[in-house]
Amino acid sequence: LDKFESTVQRDGLIIVNSSLIDRRLTREDVKTIYIPLTDITTEMGVPAAQSVAAIAAYLHYTKIIPVETLGAILQKTLKRKELVEKNLLIFEKIVEYVDNI
Numbered sequence: 001l002d003k004f005e006s007t008v009q010r011d012g013l014i015i016v017n018s019s020l021i022d023r024r025l026t027r028e029d030v031k032t033i034y035i036p037l038t039d040i041t042t043e044m045g046v047p048a049a050q051s052v053a054a055i056a057a058y059l060h061y062t063k064i065i066p067v068e069t070l071g072a073i074l075q076k077t078l079k080r081k082e083l084v085e086k087n088l089l090i091f092e093k094i095v096e097y098v099d100n101i
Contacts, residue, residue, distance in 0.1 A: 001025070013061065015054050033061060033101055040093050046086045056094045067091050 001014075001021050008014055010029045019038030035057055041049045052074070060067045071088050078084050 013058065015057055015061075017050065017054070033057065033098065035094070035097055040097070041090055044086055044090045044093065046083055046090060049083075049087055049090055052087060053090050053094050056091045057098050060095050060098045067095055 001016060001023070005014065005025055005027060008027075008030050011031070013031045013033070014025060016025070016032060016034045017037040018034040019036040019040075024034075025032050035054075037050045037053045037057075038047065041047050041053050052070075056067050056070055059065055059070055071091055074087055075084050078087065
């Protein structure tokens with residue numbers, strides 16, 4: 001966060017993994033969402049899915065494409081098929097979390 005906070009453009013979005021970073025941003029000209037990505041993905045049994053969870057949060061928050069589209073892509077491209085269902089559950093948790101921010 002310290003390294004990248006200043007590089008985000010005005011009105012940009014910063015997603016903070018609040019499981020790892022406990023400080024708040026100092027900038028007021030960007031949107032910020034704090035999500036415990038590590039806690040959520042670890043609780044769901046896939047701690048390595050933090051990046052995908054962050055992407056799901058970004059997509060749901062910005063409404064660029066539906067998170068369901070990401071889920072469909074994941075189903076077709078994830079090499080470890082046994083993780084598809086867990087990743088889809090992570091998406092649901094992320095969507096619920098973002099909706100309650």
